[in-house]
Amino acid sequence: MLMYYIFTLNRKRDVMKKELNRISFIVAMISGLLFSWQNFAQDIAAPFFSIDDNTATILCVNQNKPDREAIAQANVLYPVGTQFVLELSDENGDFTNLRVLATKTITTAIPPGGSIRFDSFAIPTDLRGENYSLRIRVEATGVLSAVRTGIPIYYFDFSEGVTLTGANIEANTVALCDGESTTLTALPDTFQTYIWTLNGSIIPGESGSTLENITQIGTYKVQVDFGSCNAAYNFDEATVEVINFNSTTVRLNETSPQQFCPSDVKILTTSVTDPGFTYEWFKDGVLIPEYDSHQAILPQSNFAGIYTVNVIGTPTCSVTTEPVEVINIGSDILTQPPAQIMILPTQTALTLSVTTNAPPAGSTIEWLRNALPIVPAHPITDPGALSIDVTNIGIYVARIFANDVCMDTLEATTEVFEPVGFRAEITTLLDCDANTSSLGLANLFGITDTGVEVPITVEQYSFFDFEWFLGTQSTGVTESTLTVTEANIGEVYTLEVTLRDTTFETIRSNELTVEFLSDTVTISADPEFLPFGETVTLTAPQSATYQYEWFIVIDGENQLLIDGESVVSGQGTNEIVIDKIGQYFVRITLQDCVIDSQPITISDVVGETEIIPNVVTPNNDGINDSWLLPDSYYNQQDVEITIYNMRGQVDFTSVSYQNNWPAQNSKSQGKEPIYYFIITKNNSVVRKGSITVMR
Numbered sequence: 001m002l003m004y005y006i007f008t009l010n011r012k013r014d015v016m017k018k019e020l021n022r023i024s025f026i027v028a029m030i031s032g033l034l035f036s037w038q039n040f041a042q043d044i045a046a047p048f049f050s051i052d053d054n055t056a057t058i059l060c061v062n063q064n065k066p067d068r069e070a071i072a073q074a075n076v077l078y079p080v081g082t083q084f085v086l087e088l089s090d091e092n093g094d095f096t097n098l099r100v101l102a103t104k105t106i107t108t109a110i111p112p113g114g115s116i117r118f119d120s121f122a123i124p125t126d127l128r129g130e131n132y133s134l135r136i137r138v139e140a141t142g143v144l145s146a147v148r149t150g151i152p153i154y155y156f157d158f159s160e161g162v163t164l165t166g167a168n169i170e171a172n173t174v175a176l177c178d179g180e181s182t183t184l185t186a187l188p189d190t191f192q193t194y195i196w197t198l199n200g201s202i203i204p205g206e207s208g209s210t211l212e213n214i215t216q217i218g219t220y221k222v223q224v225d226f227g228s229c230n231a232a233y234n235f236d237e238a239t240v241e242v243i244n245f246n247s248t249t250v251r252l253n254e255t256s257p258q259q260f261c262p263s264d265v266k267i268l269t270t271s272v273t274d275p276g277f278t279y280e281w282f283k284d285g286v287l288i289p290e291y292d293s294h295q296a297i298l299p300q301s302n303f304a305g306i307y308t309v310n311v312i313g314t315p316t317c318s319v320t321t322e323p324v325e326v327i328n329i330g331s332d333i334l335t336q337p338p339a340q341i342m343i344l345p346t347q348t349a350l351t352l353s354v355t356t357n358a359p360p361a362g363s364t365i366e367w368l369r370n371a372l373p374i375v376p377a378h379p380i381t382d383p384g385a386l387s388i389d390v391t392n393i394g395i396y397v398a399r400i401f402a403n404d405v406c407m408d409t410l411e412a413t414t415e416v417f418e419p420v421g422f423r424a425e426i427t428t429l430l431d432c433d434a435n436t437s438s439l440g441l442a443n444l445f446g447i448t449d450t451g452v453e454v455p456i457t458v459e460q461y462s463f464f465d466f467e468w469f470l471g472t473q474s475t476g477v478t479e480s481t482l483t484v485t486e487a488n489i490g491e492v493y494t495l496e497v498t499l500r501d502t503t504f505e506t507i508r509s510n511e512l513t514v515e516f517l518s519d520t521v522t523i524s525a526d527p528e529f530l531p532f533g534e535t536v537t538l539t540a541p542q543s544a545t546y547q548y549e550w551f552i553v554i555d556g557e558n559q560l561l562i563d564g565e566s567v568v569s570g571q572g573t574n575e576i577v578i579d580k581i582g583q584y585f586v587r588i589t590l591q592d593c594v595i596d597s598q599p600i601t602i603s604d605v606v607g608e609t610e611i612i613p614n615v616v617t618p619n620n621d622g623i624n625d626s627w628l629l630p631d632s633y634y635n636q637q638d639v640e641i642t643i644y645n646m647r648g649q650v651d652f653t654s655v656s657y658q659n660n661w662p663a664q665n666s667k668s669q670g671k672e673p674i675y676y677f678i679i680t681k682n683n684s685v686v687r688k689g690s691i692t693v694m695r
Contacts, residue, residue, distance in 0.1 A: 044145030047072035091129025152228035175245035175313025261406035266298035330406030342446035353387035362403030419446035432593035521597035
């Protein structure tokens with residue numbers, strides 16, 4: 001019995017041992033398979049970037065050296081012709097939307113332990129992030145290498161730098177007027193994080209590329225977060241000054257008065273110098289077009305006067321400086337010939353003359369041509385001393401020695417040319433208060449052999465013949481101007497100019513279309529009310545020669561609309577797109593003529609947008625024969641309509657108006673050109689304006 005027990009126990013031990021050996025074999029086999037799979041996944045080690053054969057764990061790339069290489073170790077044999085693809089993840093390490101950086105087809109086999117090398121390739125310029133990943137794919141088999149993770153990559157063209165801009169993209173200073181706000185924008189705007197500070201203190205909660213609704217003045221700075229590349233970049237911040245744009249901030253730096261001799265260097269400067277602002281200089285109230293920066297260098301003569309500068313910081317924010325008087329304690333050349341002038345072949349001589357307020361006693365003048373004296377110095381009191389007849393081209397100088405406190409020498413220079421051809425420009429000469437206008441010769445130029453265009457003087461027009469054409473037909477008018485009326489609107493005219501008694505060809509001016517700026521301008525709306533979440537397009541009469549400014553009326557004040565802020569788009573054109581209810585009008589300018597349209601009120605309720613017509617055409621054609629009011633005023637017992645003629649006499653009055661004036665009930669039969677209306681509701685004036693009757 002005991003022997004049987006021992007035998008049985010030994011048998012069980014043998015069975016258990018065999019079972020354990022079988023389990024160990026299976027485990028070993030699985031481990032081998034796992035090891036084999038891991039080796040398969042690691043056929044290529046994780047690649048890394050390099051530059052000049054040096055490993056690059058961080059890529060701080062700029063425009064001067066935008067290329068990099070990549071290297072990885074092969075753990076198995078790769079035969080000739082194998083193609084490798086270098087793949088880059090997105091900034092979060094995700095390969096779903098990967099980029100292919102480079103490909104490589106080998107011409108020599110790579111043994112285990114050999115290097116897979118991608119030669120120099122360009123790093124994409126929009127890479128910005130801390131967590132890119134890099135891998136290699138074998139094109140034929142799809143085998144993937146191990147992945148290199150957590151690679152910081154930043155590309156930045158430091159020649160562009162980081163800029164901080166306000167309403168004017170060129171401004172280093174941003175202007176704020178009372179009640180206004182502004183937005184600062186950092187460029188480039190493609191980074192994930194920005195740090196904003198005001199007067200050195202971080203502005204909490206602001207990390208985007210824009211800083212909106214700024215009303216506080218001070219020094220604003222933005223710093224771009226380049227992450228791991230911050231140490232490599234030293235141009236990652238920009239600063240802008242936000243100022244209160246009032247008369248205490250914007251001024252002329254020079255005190256009044258300023259006294260100069262003609263030979264002195266005479267410079268006036270403004271307290272703000274930003275090139276992004278617009279500077280309009282005025283002398284004695286007259287704009288000086290050639291001065292357009294923060295400083296003005298005054299000329300030798302005729303510089304005395306009262307100077308002011310209108311500095312424009314934004315389209316709605318400008319300030320005019322306090323005046324500064326400039327005094328000339330010496331003498332002037334009061335009048336002189338143009339700096340450039342033509343001598344015509346039919347002129348026997350051209351007279352150049354100057355006038356001066358230099359003291360008669362002891363003051364002298366001499367004339368020079370091409371830097372050589374042609375009339376020696378003699379008293380300015382000599383007969384004819386201040387003028388000279390010239391017959392040849394050249395550079396002529398009148399040099400006056402002024403015997404005054406400054407003892408300066410004054411010069412007037414004129415270059416005389418001869419023409420090889422001519423060019424004429426015509427323009428419209430409007431009378432804003434009349435219903436007639438003129439087309440006129442705006443400029444007549446003589447052209448030199450080098451292509452320089454020199455204005456012909458008005459006094460020289462007598463040497464030319466003129467003829468006006470309507471299309472190709474002569475009008476018979478041979479003056480330098482042509483009178484037109486509203487009946488000529490739309491007609492196209494040109495002017496032919498001929499230098500009499502010469503072989504010069506007749507020249508033809510530019511074409512000019514007759515246009516007037518009507519006293520009445522009507523705005524149309526499409527749609528006529530503002531649907532929720534949508535827009536309305538307002539349209540004014542269109543003309544290429546009109547200038548448009550759109551306004552919204554808020555609390556009785558006209559506020560200029562700004563694209564992207566108070567209006568969707570269209571400022572400066574004949575159409576704007578709005579997304580807010582309110583009262584709008586357009587100001588149209590044609591040359592010196594300015595007219596404001598009748599306002600239009602846009603509501604967000606169907607039928608409540610009110611367009612009051614300001615033109616009727618009672619010619620019985622069934623179109624616009626009567627003055628048609630919107631439903632809120634038509635046939636309303638609590639609405640009274642009163643219409644006056646130009647002399648202030650009542651032409652019509654009624655409640656429950658039936659849209660039938662002037663066809664049925666005008667005392668003057670609507671024969672006068674202009675009428676005025678007042679609309680009252682519940683004894684309160686709600687609208688008033690003018691009506692033009694066109695027949």
